[in-house]
Amino acid sequence: MKFPKKYLMPIFEDLQPETYYLIREEPGDELKMVSVLMHTEKAVLIRSYLSTAADYFKNKEDALEEILEELDGNTVSTFESLYEGEAEENSD
Numbered sequence: 001m002k003f004p005k006k007y008l009m010p011i012f013e014d015l016q017p018e019t020y021y022l023i024r025e026e027p028g029d030e031l032k033m034v035s036v037l038m039h040t041e042k043a044v045l046i047r048s049y050l051s052t053a054a055d056y057f058k059n060k061e062d063a064l065e066e067i068l069e070e071l072d073g074n075t076v077s078t079f080e081s082l083y084e085g086e087a088e089e090n091s092d
Contacts, residue, residue: 018035023067
């Protein structure tokens with residue numbers, strides 16, 4: 001995927017709804033998997049997937065250090081199955 005060249009760094013507005021990404025928000029941060037739940041006029045609602053999901057708003061113009069990749073459906077399904085299996089084990 002190619003992102004617009006109007007900015008030196010990618011911004012949150014570049015992320016598309018219902019799409020999963022590996023991103024780094026700040027230099028030195030760990031990579032995180034996120035999806036965009038929705039765009040408002042000036043913000044983007046992001047869901048971050050770590051051990052638990054967390055939703056937060058970011059200004060559309062806020063810069064990202066890196067968008068490493070857009071994830072395909074198979075990769076997302078594999079990720080979700082890892083956590084589903086873990087949740088089932090913990091409920092026993």
